[in-house]
Structure formats: structure tokens, C-alpha cells
Amino acid sequence: MKYVDEFRDGARARTIAARIHAELDSARRYSFMEFCGGHTHAISHYGISDLLPPQVHMIHGPGCPVCVLPIGRIDLAIGLALERRVILCTYGDTMRVPASEGLSLIKAKARGADIRMVYSAADALATAKANPDREVVFLAIGFETTTPPTALVVRQAQADGLRNFSVLCCHVLTPSAITHILESPEVRRFGTVPIDGFIGPAHVSIVIGSAPYEHFAEEYRKPVVIAGFEPLDVMQAILMLVRQVNDGRAEVENEFVRAVTRDGNAVAQAQVAEVFELRPSFEWRGLGEVPYSALRIRDRYREFDAEARFGLAYRPVPDNKACECGAILRGVKKPTDCKLFGTVCTPETPMGSCMVSSEGACAAHYTYRRFRDIDVKVA
């Protein structure tokens, strides 16, 4: 496919790798966090870590919306489907996220709940139109990429006078999460690792632009390089981060210039601002309560807010004690540090959320790299 294949070219990858090797300061270590699950997946899938010198260390960040969705939010969705008998529409990614009492959306579906996987928010709206005698709730999750489509369907539902459609809004924000990783007292208490720079989001930045990271780079003196999700994009971003560290710079640079501008997509931003407002606080799996890190539906669209419509109250639920997802999402531990990894917790039967989405650190390591560390003995 055009604009995909050429960004996966092996020869070009080796050229960039050679440049990274050549420009490294051999006396120091470089730790970079790739915030997005899309980058985590690319690093594992394409073996990028094998091309990097040992001093360059990649830390997987919490930018996988499925992975950071806390148990309590899934419980709300399951309650709506099982007890209030609504049709619950959701992106496929959330179906296997573990919830309370050994349940997940897919297990609730097996118990008779009417839970439907949709490709697009528009499909959820169509389901509501096709079932006028049923309540239809769209479990809306995701970062700034999926938020504008949700805003559009809420406005469409109002324009069409739909009375049976609402949204359980779990949309979260990228810049506040990146900031939180560096400054929150909880994260300080739990411990985090020193980070020399960030690979910034690809598709999220198409919507929000590169400007929202500028304050962050300046205030925390951390370089940010926005990069596409193809392997060459990631390699080039690492090279750009190495150069910034070597030069003592902390700037926002944009490797993904083919799609990201400084100001982002103004149409999408206006749609989001019309329908959503900041939530004072939202619980993230692994990060705890993060102030102003998520969105909720504005009062003028209240009838489409499932939390108001069904009088839902959020109840936090702790993760499985043995599960290390929290520490993995903060970059403190690696998937292999968790004793559940690859034993009881696998992509087929995930215990923790990092094993659910293919972009989760655990699922990516399990799928592409779990045999890499084992010596092959030739008889």
C-alpha cells in the first residue's frame, strides 16, 4: 500500500540505525518512552529494538486506551447490558478486557447480554435507529483520534431527535497523561524510570497538532518527537531524540510532517469542543486518578450521556493483586517481570489489560518477542 510499504523498507531502516550508532555518545545511556501503543506494537513487530545499540532503552508508555481503561468503567458497561438490558455497542478492542467477578464484555455476551461490536461510532447510531424500542448505549473509548467521531454522532443523534441513544464516555487525553507520568505524587511514590525524551503520538497529533506538547517540552525540559506508526518513522524519531539529547535541546520536533501540522485539525477540534468538556478527574489503570485527563458530555447534550440517563455512579475496583499492569503502564516494570506473564495471562486468556490489546506492552512482547531471550542450542 502506498505510504505504508515504503515506510517499512529494511535497507532504509539499516541506514538510520547506522546513523544512530554513529551519533551516540558512548559514555551515556538513553531512555526514551514511546507513549503510544501503536509505537510499542511497531517496535516489537518489526524488531526495532534489535537494530538499536544497547545504550538506547525504549520504555513502553501508557498510550493504549484499552490498557488504561479501569475495571470500574467496564463494570458500568456490563451492568447496563446485563441489568438494564440495553444494546451495548463497543469497539472490538474492549470485548476481552477483564472486569469484576471474572467477567468481560464477551463473557457477559455469552450470558445473554446484547453486546455488539462496531467498527465505527456511526454504526452505533445506526443500531439505535434500527431499534427504536430499545435503549442503545455506545461505550466510547479512545484518545483524541476516536473522540471527534463520537462528537459527530452525538450531534447527529440530537439533530435526528433520537430518544434511545446515549454514550458512556471514557475518552481520555494524551498531553495530560504524559505530564502526569512525570509529575504526579502517586507516580513518584510508586516509582518511575528516568526518561530522556518522548516519542509523541502519531494519529492523535493529526487531530490536536504538535503545539500542545510545546509547554510540556519547555516546562519539563524533555524533548518530544512526534512520529508516524511505521517502523522507519520510529527509527527516525529515535535518531532525532538522540540528537536533541546530545545537543542539550528539549524541543518539540515533528517527524510525521506528512500528516501532522502545528495546529492540528481545526474542524475535529471544534466538534469535540462543542460536545465535550473536561472531567475534573478520571481513573486510569496504572496511573490512578489523573486530574483533567478525560472528557465528559456537556450539559446541553445531557440526554445523550449514559451516566446521567441511567444514574450511573463510578466505583473503583482494584486490579488482580499479582497483575503488574500498573507498574508496566508506568514504565517501571517489563512484561517479563510479571509472574502471570505467559503463564495464566496470555492473549487468549488475558488477566491484565496490557495483554488484551495487540498494542499493549504484554501482548506485543508475547506475540513477537517472548522467544527472543532464549538461547537456541544446536545439537
Next chain:
Amino acid sequence: MCLAIPARVTEILEDGRAIVDLGGVRRPISLALVEDCRIGDYVIVHVGYALGKLDAEEAERTLALFSGLDADAAGPAADAMRAA
């Protein structure tokens, strides 16, 4: 979850939608979030919506940068990367 794919617009439909070609697969998407989209443009598609347009010239410059051109010789792309 945030993955989106570049696709070529092959047909503009009347209701703010378009048909795109995703590596041979044709499917309708919404153009509600982008402005001035024309046939032949590449858009970045996510959950059935075009999130933005892909700048073909910038893509070529980025590829040139990968291929060993020095950052200073790569021109506007390198400048844009530094200025962003």
C-alpha cells in the same frame, strides 16, 4: 486502537461521504472531519472517518531524509521538523 490507515479517495458521495481505496478494498468513509477533499487525495482513515489529509510532498521529503540525505540538504521537510 489509534491506528489509522492512508487511503486514496476514489469517489466523492453526496452526503459528506466518500469511497476510498484501501490497498484494493473499497469502502465508504465520512469526510465530516476534513475540508476540501478531492478525488485522488490520500486521507488518514480511522474508525470510518477521515481524520486528516496526507501531504504527498512532505511524504517524499521524509523518505528522502531516511535514504541518507543529510538533514540540512533535505530542505523544507527538515526545516519543518525543526520548526514544529
